[in-house]
Amino acid sequence: MAVAKITPKSEDYSRWYQDVIAQAELAEQAGVVKGCMVIRPHGFAIWEKMQADLDRRFKETGHKNACFPLLIPMSFIEKEADHVDGFAPELAIVTHAGGKPLEEQYCIRPTSETIIGHFFSKWISSHRDLPMLINQWANVMRWELRTRIFLRTTEFLWQEGHTAHATHAEAREEVYRMLQVYADFAREIMAMPVICGVKTETERFAGAIETVCIEAYMQDGKALQSGTSHDLGQNFGKAFDVQFQDTEGKRDFVWQTSWGVSTRLVGALIMTHSDDDGLVLPPRLAPIQVVIVPIFKKAEERAAVMEAACRIAAELRDDGLAVELDDRDEMKPGAKYYEWERKGVPLRIEIGPRDLQSQSVMCKLRIAAADERGRPKKLTLPMADLGLSVGKLLDEFQDFLYQRALDLRAAGSTSLDTWEEFSAAFEDDRSGFVYAHWDGTAETELAIKQETRATIRCLPLEGHGPAPEPGKCIKTGQPSERRVLFAKNY
């Protein structure tokens, strides 16, 4: 029986990643538009769950949503020197409209600091207008040379927070507050542990004075930058003349921040939890948390089983769970099991004639140990108070996934002190999180990258990575105050 197969991770991780996305019907290459993807309903539903939770967190921290134009005048992009240097190679530019060449060309937004800077200068005149706390859910476009579905596509969806403050201290508080929001979201909702840290100058956002990030550990040992938060200083304030009068009547430029996460998070989710059987979703992000598969042979069994299945579905929905009752007649139960497992549904409930007798149901979690006969272990739960017991199972599964991801990261993380060990750790396809000393120079950073393909993902913040201790640079032997995080990255 030829069934579409998922390439095992051990054989080819990149193929596995693409197979999981195809088999779970998350997304596909647009094909007709270079480097762009179509996010299919199941993939988009996951993004919507992410959006809903993040949006709540943004509002709880005082931000309001707005929406700015997709097209940005080229002159805007050019106003901030570092910004234009960073983004110029990736811009898609609109040269014609209405059948005529445009007097001033537009680029399709690669990010919105410039156009938002323009409007901030109109909206802000007094310290009373500050802080200005804006978020935008939008699509952006960056003309990437090499694309990977969800991880790096020409067009992607994201949110970009943009804020303006009266003091640098206040802006920096915002930068770190939002970084923490991202880290909390990753841990609590995605069940994905992250390392919070500061980017080196090389990796900093074009136009920022400091970039902080959350870095996640993928199953193959590579790092994925999963969110960034930038201290823009007064760079854009000066470029767009965003000034305010303080309480003493003095004029000053605002201090700005920006921060974002994108549909890349869906890729992060896949490479954190999924396995050779397909997608694995943490319950808090699963568009379908529970699927019910009814089982019957004869018509009279069917009626009784369906009646019970509908009742259970309604009860679970009343308890706030997202439930799918798979009542398709044309498909046998086994085929349904495989399909919903590929799609990552955390819990399956099977209900058949035997269960009606015993007033219980069979449950199987998406990741289950094998029983004595090598079959995935199933649990029997009584029908009474099923919502409670299922809710508990899902909570435990969410915790299990986080702990498993944390353990995997711990197993793939080391602190190294010699160049021999360090370069061996990144030989061939090897990667992992390596904490090592660095002399703080861009030259050394580049030399290490060229020799090992590992880069400095971040300078971990306090509480992330090993405790600070002085040492000697892994490459040059120069003194170093603390270890930094090295890894290959996506």
Added chain:
RNA sequence: CGGGGAGUACCUCAGUUGGUAGAGGAGUAGCUUUGGGAGCUACAUGCCGUGGGUUCAAGUCCCAUCUCCCCGACCA
């Protein structure tokens, strides 16, 4: 943007020295089935990526171009 590979049915692919386009799966209809990927019968399914060229004749040969995949460089 450099190096490699590939585009033929919805999917995975076969297609010989150039001679009327194929298989398996999926799909549709019917029957039979249902506690871990069922079976039989019938029916559909094509701008052979696109554009040019060579030829009596091109999926096949030549040129160009687009897209995807892998490995780098560049980047969320």
